[in-house]
Amino acid sequence: MPNRAIIVGIQAYAELPPTLQGPKNDAKLFYDWVTTQGGVDGNAGHATLMLGEEPPPKTAVDAKPTEETLKYQFDLLEDEAQRSPNGRAGDRLYLYLSGHGFGQSLSDASLLMANATQLRPRHHIPGRLWADHFFANGYFKEVLLFLDCCRERYGMATLNGPGTTMSPVPPNGARCFYGFATKYGKLAVERMIDGAMHGVFTATLMDALNGGASEDDGRITGESLKAYLYENMKGFLLAEDLEDSDVAKEPDLYCEPPEKDFVIARVPPREFSVTIPLPAGSEMKARQLFGEKGGKNFVKIADAAADGSLKWKLDLMRGTYQLLLNTESFVVTVKGRGAIDVTAS
Amino acid sequence: MSQLLDTPMKLSLTISTSDLQSDILVLDARGRLVQRGCGPIQTFDVEEGIYRVKVLTGTEFQEKSIVLTKQPSEPLRFGPLSFVSSAPLAGTSTSHEYHVAAADRESRNTHVADGTGSSLFFLVRDWTPSTAKAAPPRITGNPAEGLSLHSVSTTGERKICDLAVSGVSDLRGDPWAACTIGVVPGVYELRLQLPTGEVRRQSFAASAGWQTQSFLFMRQYATESLPQWRADLSRTSVLLSRQRGFAPSEPLLRVAELARVSLATKGSGEGGEASRPLLPQEMRNLFREKFSNPMLGIYGAHLLLLEKSVDLALFRDVVGNLRGLLGSHPDVEALALRAGLQPQPVPFEQPPMLSRSWSLIADATVERPDLVTEFLAQRNTGDFLSEGPWYVRRSPSPSVDVAPNDLELSDVEAALAEDLGVLKLIRRMRQTQPQQSGQTPSTAPQPLSLPEGFGEGPLAKTPDLDEAVAPYVVDDFTHQATPASIDAPIDASRLRSMVAQFGIPSTQLKGVLTNLEQKLNRNPNVPNLRVFLK
Numbered sequence: 001m002p003n004r005a006i007i008v009g010i011q012a013y014a015e016l017p018p019t020l021q022g023p024k025n026d027a028k029l030f031y032d033w034v035t036t037q038g039g040v041d042g043n044a045g046h047a048t049l050m051l052g053e054e055p056p057p058k059t060a061v062d063a064k065p066t067e068e069t070l071k072y073q074f075d076l077l078e079d080e081a082q083r084s085p086n087g088r089a090g091d092r093l094y095l096y097l098s099g100h101g102f103g104q105s106l107s108d109a110s111l112l113m114a115n116a117t118q119l120r121p122r123h124h125i126p127g128r129l130w131a132d133h134f135f136a137n138g139y140f141k142e143v144l145l146f147l148d149c150c151r152e153r154y155g156m157a158t159l160n161g162p163g164t165t166m167s168p169v170p171p172n173g174a175r176c177f178y179g180f181a182t183k184y185g186k187l188a189v190e191r192m193i194d195g196a197m198h199g200v201f202t203a204t205l206m207d208a209l210n211g212g213a214s215e216d217d218g219r220i221t222g223e224s225l226k227a228y229l230y231e232n233m234k235g236f237l238l239a240e241d242l243e244d245s246d247v248a249k250e251p252d253l254y255c256e257p258p259e260k261d262f263v264i265a266r267v268p269p270r271e272f273s274v275t276i277p278l279p280a281g282s283e284m285k286a287r288q289l290f291g292e293k294g295g296k297n298f299v300k301i302a303d304a305a306a307d308g309s310l311k312w313k314l315d316l317m318r319g320t321y322q323l324l325l326n327t328e329s330f331v332v333t334v335k336g337r338g339a340i341d342v343t344a345s
Numbered sequence: 346m347s348q349l350l351d352t353p354m355k356l357s358l359t360i361s362t363s364d365l366q367s368d369i370l371v372l373d374a375r376g377r378l379v380q381r382g383c384g385p386i387q388t389f390d391v392e393e394g395i396y397r398v399k400v401l402t403g404t405e406f407q408e409k410s411i412v413l414t415k416q417p418s419e420p421l422r423f424g425p426l427s428f429v430s431s432a433p434l435a436g437t438s439t440s441h442e443y444h445v446a447a448a449d450r451e452s453r454n455t456h457v458a459d460g461t462g463s464s465l466f467f468l469v470r471d472w473t474p475s476t477a478k479a480a481p482p483r484i485t486g487n488p489a490e491g492l493s494l495h496s497v498s499t500t501g502e503r504k505i506c507d508l509a510v511s512g513v514s515d516l517r518g519d520p521w522a523a524c525t526i527g528v529v530p531g532v533y534e535l536r537l538q539l540p541t542g543e544v545r546r547q548s549f550a551a552s553a554g555w556q557t558q559s560f561l562f563m564r565q566y567a568t569e570s571l572p573q574w575r576a577d578l579s580r581t582s583v584l585l586s587r588q589r590g591f592a593p594s595e596p597l598l599r600v601a602e603l604a605r606v607s608l609a610t611k612g613s614g615e616g617g618e619a620s621r622p623l624l625p626q627e628m629r630n631l632f633r634e635k636f637s638n639p640m641l642g643i644y645g646a647h648l649l650l651l652e653k654s655v656d657l658a659l660f661r662d663v664v665g666n667l668r669g670l671l672g673s674h675p676d677v678e679a680l681a682l683r684a685g686l687q688p689q690p691v692p693f694e695q696p697p698m699l700s701r702s703w704s705l706i707a708d709a710t711v712e713r714p715d716l717v718t719e720f721l722a723q724r725n726t727g728d729f730l731s732e733g734p735w736y737v738r739r740s741p742s743p744s745v746d747v748a749p750n751d752l753e754l755s756d757v758e759a760a761l762a763e764d765l766g767v768l769k770l771i772r773r774m775r776q777t778q779p780q781q782s783g784q785t786p787s788t789a790p791q792p793l794s795l796p797e798g799f800g801e802g803p804l805a806k807t808p809d810l811d812e813a814v815a816p817y818v819v820d821d822f823t824h825q826a827t828p829a830s831i832d833a834p835i836d837a838s839r840l841r842s843m844v845a846q847f848g849i850p851s852t853q854l855k856g857v858l859t860n861l862e863q864k865l866n867r868n869p870n871v872p873n874l875r876v877f878l879k
Contacts, residue, residue: 071763072772106610118567119541122756153579153733159756161846163764183404184610185579185733227376243474245404245429245439260377290395290412292374297353297394298414320374320395322412331395331410 001084002046003092004140005034006073008065008111010052010099015060015117021197022190023098024051026148029198029206030096037209037265038094046090048073052099052114060123063114067160070113070125074133074162081139092142093134097127098199101149103184109151126161128178133162138171144264145178148199150187151252175262177222177255179205179229182248189247191236200236201251204229204336211270212318212336216294218269222255222262228318229253232336271315274340276332278310282325287312289332291321353392356416360398361386363425365627366603368401383625386420403428403606405438430602431470432560432582435594437602439472439562444521448591451513451523452558457506460529463551464589465494466558467508467535469576470521484574487514488563489522491538491575496531499694499720505533525556532675532695535559539566540573544740547578548696552671555639558584558591579733583698585639597638600628604644608701609734611651623648629656632663642667646680647701660684676702682709682716694718696725700736703848710850711841717850725853752868757847758861762874764843765833767865770872774829830873837879 009027011020031049035042050065050073057063081089097111102121104110110124117123131145170176181188181201193203213220213228234242234249241247255262278287288303301321302314316334323330334340360369362384369387371380374395382389384400393414400407400423407423427438433445452466469488489508496503505526512524530553537545551557564577582605584591584598592598611623624645636642646663649655664684667677678690679702692715697703710716717725725738754762762768835843835858844851858876865874 068772071769075769075772122759159760160763161760163766223377224375227372227378231376292394297373297392318375320376320397320410322395329412331412333410 001086001088001090002044003034003038003040003094004077004090005031005038005040005047005094005096006050006070006077007031007034007047007094007096008050008070008098010065010111010114012052012054012056013060013100013112013114013116014056014058014063016100016112020099020190022199022202023148024054025196026098026199026202027051027096029202030094030146033206033209034094034096037267039092039265040094056114060115060117060120065113066115067113067123067125071160074130077134078139081137087138088141089134089139091140092144093131093140095127095131095143095145096148097125097146098148098202101147101151101188103151103153103182106184109147109149109180109182109184111147111149122159124160126159127180129161131176131178135174135176136170138174141171141174142262143174143176145176146202146205147179148181148188148201148205151180151182151184151248152187153185170256175222175256177225177262177264178253179225180252183250183252186248187244187246189237189241191238191241193236200233201229203236204233204251207232207336209265209267211267214267214269216269216317218266219263220265220267221260222264223259225264226253226255226259228336231318235335235337235339269317271317272334272337273313273315274334276312276314276323276340278312278325279330280310282328283308283310285325285328288324289314289316289321290324291319355390355392356413357388358391358396358398358411358413358417359386359388359420360384360400360423361420362400362402362423364402364603365600365625365631366402366607367423367426370399370401372397372399383622383627385625385627398423400426402426403430403603404610405429428603428606430560430582430606431562431577431580432558432584432598432602433468433470433593434599434602436599440593441472441519443515443518444468444470444472445593447515447521447523448558448560449593452525452556452586452591453589454513454525455527456513456524457511457526459496459505459526461527462553463530464525464527464556465533465549465551466523466525466556466591467492467512467561468521468523468559469508469561469563471519471563471574473519482516482520484520484563485516486574487516487522488520488574489514489524489576491540493536493538494526495534495536496528497534497695497724498531530672537576537578539575540568541566545578546738546740547581547735548675548698549583550671550674550676550695550698552585552639552674554587555671556586556589558586560584578735578737581733581735583640587637597636597641600631601638601641601644604628604641604648605734608644608647608699611648623652629659632659632666635666636663637670639667639670642670643676643680643699647699650680650683650701650705657684661686679703679705682706690716692716692718694721696721696736696738698736699734700848701734703736704845707844707848707850708841710852711837711844714850714852717852722850722853752864754861754864755857757849757857758864760847761843761858761861762865764846765874765876766831767872767874770829770831774872830875832875832877834877834879840878 007027007030009023011023034040035047040047077089100112101109108126108128110126113123115123127145127147131143134140135143190197190199208225208228213224215224229251284306286306289301291301293299318334318336321332323332364384367384369382371389373379380389395412397410405426405428425436429439430437433440433448448468471484487509492508494505508524512522514522528551530551532548532550535547549557560582561576562580563574565572566575642663649660661684664680675695675697676699679697681690682705862874862876865871
């Protein structure tokens with residue numbers, strides 16, 4: 001059965017400042033990924049991209065898309081599943097939502113739709129409730145939700161959900177991965193990345209899905225995606241973000257176990273060209289690097305004789321390695337974008 | 346035999362932390378989670394390799410890498426970590442010495458003597474990192490502006506004081522305001538009036554012989570012009586002290602505060618590991634030894650309930666001990682509903698402090714509809730908020746929330762209408778009925794107007810429902826169609842789900858359902874609804 005995707009990006013709200021600059025870029029990036037690497041046939045209309053209007057209308061009541069627009073898309077999928085002999089609307093569903101948002105509970109976050117205002121936050125879509133609806137009722141075998149929005153605590157009850165008649169136990173073998181840009185109560189931020197404005201969560205997600213999170217054999221699993229996102233999101237934050245206790249340093253992620261068995265995509269692993277700075281005085285020391293490779297926990301990755309310099313250039317996957325300079329041990333961490341840390345071990 | 350030879354050698358990695366409640370995560374070289382546990386000391390058996398160990402305390406974490414090729418001779422040690430707390434406790438990262446001194450001093454003074462037997466202490470303060478001092482200061486008024494304390498009972502309602510008027514404050518540095526009110530034991534309501542006129546109400550229990558100490562940060566609230574700063578109810582820290590006066594270095598207060606952070610940040614099944622204990626063994630031992638800090642007991646009892654496998658014997662011990670320490674207290678009685686202790690809790694006339702306590706009460710009303718008195722039910726007719734771990738009610742601003750017309754659905758009614766399939770049916774009817782001006786019926790979605798200049802990629806068309814369905818206002822549904830009728834049988838299980846989702850006791854929820862039924866059935870243009878309560 002086909003994979004489906006619903007992707008929403010709202011960056012200019014009629015009555016909800018400030019105007020964002022990342023959601024449109026991010027939604028388009030994600031749309032491009034799901035229709036190329038994510039297994040969704042865009043030409044068959046299986047991917048729905050909904051962007052807010054730019055500029056937005058003068059008043060929020062005229063702004064689109066609204067929660068009704070999105071709920072109608074959900075209705076269509078639900079109807080399709082209920083008409084289908086096997087009760088499914090597809091194999092996999094991607095939900096990607098980006099814009100202003102809030103957190104109404106520890107387990108969920110809501111995207112504020114284009115018609116929301118500061119005094120009318122009821123115009124929202126709770127992401128996880130809907131993802132759970134499609135997951136637990138077996139309308140899809142796999143459900144992936146990515147929500148790039150703030151999770152400030154709002155004085156707002158959860159509305160616009162799918163109802164309370166959800167099956168408590170998902171079908172056997174069903175899998176889900178839910179990614180929120182922030183923990184409950186924290187702010188998501190957008191920053192200039194590669195010459196364009198992006199949400200830092202989505203920028204990290206796209207790096208991960210384009211090979212950053214691949215295992216040696218090219219599988220991006222629930223486990224490797226979580227590991228990549230937890231480790232690398234803060235790499236896009238500014239120093240002031242890192243000091244601000246309200247700004248999320250890590251995303252909030254959930255994957256139905258067993259996480260390593262959920263293969264999200266197959267993308268060749270990305271290696272980073274790194275230059276390891278060697279400590280002063282080690283110019284004439286032989287170098288060895290140990291770490292994980294080919295499914296083995298701890299093997300020699302590379303070695304080189306001393307060459308009189310304090311730099312060692314290598315192509316490495318993300319990860320933590322042991323650097324041995326003769327018998328002196330250091331820890332080298334290669335992060336997603338090739339930044340490295342070297343610390344004494 | 347060969348299997349034994351192929352088995353990788355295991356090494357013991359021991360981690361020690363300074364706090365009982367620290368979470369310990371052992372990650373492999375690629376950042377995958379290998380094992381996790383709790384402080385203060387934990388040993389993991391892991392294969393030879395490179396690991397990163399993360400220790401999470403409150404909302405902060407420390408991290409160390411270790412290359413494990415032989416058995417380490419010493420534990421990997423993590424020192425105490427300063428964490429964010431609105432209580433200016435020793436070892437937190439958001440305290441100035443002058444805040445600690447103010448809390449210590451002012452909690453021992455009485456600013457308002459309304460009664461004897463108990464007292465309530467409030468400290469409201471701003472906190473900015475030293476690197477982010479704004480000029481001019483972001484808060485120029487009294488930090489307690491908009492806060493007032495009220496006594497609310499069946500015999501009437503009385504304002505006790507405005508905290509900004511009756512207390513003391515200092516606007517130098519990061520400003521603070523403090524107020525101690527002597528009261529007779531009971532439940533009191535703190536009201537926060539926002540710049541928009543909206544009022545938020547939070548309950549505080551004052552127990553005989555105890556001082557309830559509440560610490561609040563500040564936050565910005567949106568207004569139609571510039572945002573304004575007021576107290577932040579969502580991050581309140583509440584501690585109890587037998588002796589009057591705040592003790593910033595009392596070790597158990599740090600344990601209690603970390604337990605509150607756990608309650609505010611962890612849910613059942615958090616991180617997909619529902620079977621993982623939320624309460625470390627050391628804390629369980631603490632509870633078995635007849636603890637003396639009641640807030641720690643209340644937070645801990647709720648954490649026990651969030652675990653997949655509840656240690657019922659320990660839970661009963663904790664609740665029994667709390668009853669002995671505090672007497673009648675709505676949060677303790679809410680916990681007693683699950684403990685099955687005698688005497689059974691009597692109907693609740695006052696709301697609890699914690700939102701999880703309210704959930705326990707609301708859930709129990711499915712079996713005991715009289716558990717929430719009419720008096721309490723009447724006080725909870727506004728919106729129910731979950732402000733962090735606290736149970737906060739919202740009274741709408743009269744200038745903003747105009748009275749709805751008699752067919753307009755409230756937020757909760759609209760949510761129930763969605764739940765029962767009414768709104769979905771309306772959306773479907775919209776798509777299949779004749780359009781205006783004699784257009785032919787169409788099931789084809791109408792195109793969504795897209796932003797100018799955006800044309801890349803094939804886009805699925807989306808119906809322009811915004812003109813068709815005004816959210817929650819069903820009386821503008823002017824096109825004639827034959828509305829279907831929806832039968833909604835609601836048994837105890839579904840009622841319980843609805844009570845849990847909306848946080849509304851069963852009797853009130855049934856009333857909302859009846860109102861919804863009546864509104865829909867009075868409107869000829871929308872489906873009729875028939876609710877069958879089983």
